[in-house]
Amino acid sequence: MTMQLAQRHHMDAILSFAEDNARVGHLPGELIGRSWKRCIHEYGLDPCRPRNARIVTHQTLREHQDSVDEFLNVARAGVDQLYGMVAQLGYVLLLTDHRGVTVQYLGDKNSDRRLRQAGLYLGADWSEQYAGTCAVGTCIQEQKALTCHRVDHFDATHIELTCTSAPILDPFGKLLAVLDISALDSPHARHSQTFALNLTQLYARMIEDAYFLRRYRNQVIFRCDASREFVQVNGQYLFAIDDNGRIEASNTAGRALISDTPAAAESEGRPSLTQLFECQLRDIWSIPFDQEDQVRAFRHQSSGDTFFAALVQPRATLARRNRDEAPEVLENVPRLDALAADDPVMRRTLGLARRLRNRDVGLLILGETGTGKEVLARAVHDSSHRSKRAFVAVNCAAIPESLIESELFGYVSGAFTGARAKGMRGLIQQADGGTLFLDEIGDMPLQLQTRLLRVLAEGEILPIGAQSPVRINCRVIAATHQNLEELINKGAFRADLYYRLNGATLRLPPLRQRADRQHVIQSVLKNLIADGGLPDVRIRADAMSALLAHDWPGNIRQLVNALTFAEATCDGREITASDLPEECLSCHPLFVGGRDDVTSGSNPLLDALNEHHWNISRVARHFNVSRPTVYRWMNQQGISSPRFLGHSPD
Numbered sequence: 001m002t003m004q005l006a007q008r009h010h011m012d013a014i015l016s017f018a019e020d021n022a023r024v025g026h027l028p029g030e031l032i033g034r035s036w037k038r039c040i041h042e043y044g045l046d047p048c049r050p051r052n053a054r055i056v057t058h059q060t061l062r063e064h065q066d067s068v069d070e071f072l073n074v075a076r077a078g079v080d081q082l083y084g085m086v087a088q089l090g091y092v093l094l095l096t097d098h099r100g101v102t103v104q105y106l107g108d109k110n111s112d113r114r115l116r117q118a119g120l121y122l123g124a125d126w127s128e129q130y131a132g133t134c135a136v137g138t139c140i141q142e143q144k145a146l147t148c149h150r151v152d153h154f155d156a157t158h159i160e161l162t163c164t165s166a167p168i169l170d171p172f173g174k175l176l177a178v179l180d181i182s183a184l185d186s187p188h189a190r191h192s193q194t195f196a197l198n199l200t201q202l203y204a205r206m207i208e209d210a211y212f213l214r215r216y217r218n219q220v221i222f223r224c225d226a227s228r229e230f231v232q233v234n235g236q237y238l239f240a241i242d243d244n245g246r247i248e249a250s251n252t253a254g255r256a257l258i259s260d261t262p263a264a265a266e267s268e269g270r271p272s273l274t275q276l277f278e279c280q281l282r283d284i285w286s287i288p289f290d291q292e293d294q295v296r297a298f299r300h301q302s303s304g305d306t307f308f309a310a311l312v313q314p315r316a317t318l319a320r321r322n323r324d325e326a327p328e329v330l331e332n333v334p335r336l337d338a339l340a341a342d343d344p345v346m347r348r349t350l351g352l353a354r355r356l357r358n359r360d361v362g363l364l365i366l367g368e369t370g371t372g373k374e375v376l377a378r379a380v381h382d383s384s385h386r387s388k389r390a391f392v393a394v395n396c397a398a399i400p401e402s403l404i405e406s407e408l409f410g411y412v413s414g415a416f417t418g419a420r421a422k423g424m425r426g427l428i429q430q431a432d433g434g435t436l437f438l439d440e441i442g443d444m445p446l447q448l449q450t451r452l453l454r455v456l457a458e459g460e461i462l463p464i465g466a467q468s469p470v471r472i473n474c475r476v477i478a479a480t481h482q483n484l485e486e487l488i489n490k491g492a493f494r495a496d497l498y499y500r501l502n503g504a505t506l507r508l509p510p511l512r513q514r515a516d517r518q519h520v521i522q523s524v525l526k527n528l529i530a531d532g533g534l535p536d537v538r539i540r541a542d543a544m545s546a547l548l549a550h551d552w553p554g555n556i557r558q559l560v561n562a563l564t565f566a567e568a569t570c571d572g573r574e575i576t577a578s579d580l581p582e583e584c585l586s587c588h589p590l591f592v593g594g595r596d597d598v599t600s601g602s603n604p605l606l607d608a609l610n611e612h613h614w615n616i617s618r619v620a621r622h623f624n625v626s627r628p629t630v631y632r633w634m635n636q637q638g639i640s641s642p643r644f645l646g647h648s649p650d
């Protein structure tokens with residue numbers, strides 16, 4: 001049969017399948033059949049109009065590659081190995097991002113023209129929406145490994161190809177990339193590709209696990225397998241765990257094991273290894289890191305099967321051995337010690353901060369507004385060997401988007417109209433040798449996230465307009481009140497930047513949940529008195545019980561304001577309940593505004609802005625929140641100051 005005739009038959013087969021499922025020509029399997037239907041009914045593709053391969057422009061390709069930069073570095077070794085195995089058999093290898101654009105490619109230079117024409121090339125777009133049913137596009141839609149063999153393809157121009165793809169997922173189960181091997185010609189029998197499918201799946205899993213191990217290299221990883229001999233070399237299940245054995249992330253096999261274990265799958269919050277296996281925390285921490293025989297057996301909670309486990313030591317050696325028996329004696333670090341008394345979450349946070357203060361792992365501080373994220377970041381800096389150098393705090397929510405790039409990276413003279421004649425050293429450069437604190441990191445625009453990632457990965461910055469990069473050595477501490485994992489899922493935050501910033505997470509609990517509230521209240525008052533050079537003042541029991549009962553939506557910042565007010569208004573040197581601001585005695589509703597309110601003219605934020613003549617500091621005090629929070633609300637509601645000329649209005 002000529003190629004043209006074969007293509008004609010193929011178009012007829014697809015049309016008749018789409019119309020009535022009639023058995024004309026090739027009848028696709030279930031998964032391919034679903035894809036054909038999507039192509040016709042959802043994407044409106046016409047099987048009678050074959051399309052040329054689409055290769056994206058160089059610039060677009062660069063953007064797609066940037067978005068998986070760190071992943072590509074990890075994947076490289078696996079990709080090279082797999083290609084080495086299949087090149088002789090006439091396959092090319094494609095690695096695409098989660099949108100189906102080929103970001104890495106290995107193929108035979110001698111067949112370059114034919115391969116490019118067929119779309120087996122760097123930059124080729126293999127999304128199902130464009131290319132129709134194909135291994136990569138359908139793998140993205142179905143999140144399953146598959147072979148799309150010859151006439152399985154939707155587009156008649158592809159019916160001589162055989163393509164096999166497997167998904168690569170990130171540690172949260174989200175599609176990260178697709179690994180594909182394809183050949184221009186192949187035997188007709190589909191089972192000729194069974195080996196290709198198994199091999200591609202195996203390498204996809206190896207790359208996925210390599211990425212997982214890299215992502216969590218600063219954390220303890222519990223690795224297990226049904227075979228004792230394989231745990232160390234290739235244990236199937238990976239779990240990144242915290243000090244309490246809670247699972248922060250797992251690989252695909254690990255997530256499947258959690259779903260098969262009701263106690264773990266149904267646990268509130270993060271499941272723990274003790275819900276997955278019949279064991280206690282001390283059994284896990286008793287696995288030695290650095291001895292020959294470091295494997296222990298555990299019984300799976302629901303199946304009773306035996307699993308053999310080893311611990312992968314974190315690079316920043318965070319773990320202590322035999323924790324329950326020999327709790328670590330933590331050295332005194334006054335700046336950090338002063339931040340809390342006896343609260344379990346704070347104890348853990350400060351313990352981690354102490355251990356990591358002199359290491360250059362990225363720290364991510366999570367906590368509601370006003371919980372003291374900047375105070376903690378400063379305390380880490382002041383307790384570290386970098387304390388003599390600068391601590392530069394950048395509030396990503398407060399700098400207008402148009403200025404963030406020049407503020408952060410700086411520029412050389414004449415870089416753009418309006419630039420200072422001498423150029424400007426950016427904030428990152430100012431932090432050289434010291435600590436760069438990126439507050440409200442969740443508000444950083446995506447394009448700058450990519451540039452920041454490069455700075456972190458390469459240790460150098462390129463000021464705007466500069467010809468050569470400048471080397472930078474600063475420790476980065478980031479903070480946010482937002483849920484970055486959710487932002488990643490929405491595509492608003494780069495997963496690779498998140499992993500790089502998050503060498504360790506320091507959680508700051510809201511004030512209302514802290515067991516040491518009384519200590520915080522006393523130490524805030526002590527600071528106020530010391531800073532203002534005031535005579536001593538004490539808090540009477542009725543005031544203390546009101547302060548302890550309040551829910552503090554603005555956290556410690558609100559407490560500072562409340563005590564400042566009470567100290568200034570109290571009679572004598574004693575604060576009583578009646579000296580406290582009214583909001584501390586009743587429930588102060590958390591501010592929430594909406595765009596609709598703005599247009600109807602009854603927006604409390606807008607009212608406050610007008611009342612305070614757009615002075616953001618005063619508005620922040622009005623709501624007992626920080627200035628960045630007010631900027632964030634303004635951003636969310638599309639409100640900008642009439643006086644705003646590129647700098648904050650106050």
Ligand SMILES: Nc1ncnc2c1ncn2[C@@H]1O[C@H](COP(=O)(O)OP(=O)(O)OP(=O)(O)O)[C@@H](O)[C@H]1O
Pocket residue numbers: 338339340367368369370371372373374375376439481520523524527556557560625626627628629
């Ligand atoms: N442990 C503490 N003792 C005394 N005062 C504190 C403590 N922690 C924070 N504060 C005070 O609380 C206020 C808020 O702290 P900080 O700015 O660090 O919070 P934040 O979490 O970074 O806020 P935001 O999310 O709004 O940026 C500051 O006035 C700070 O001095």
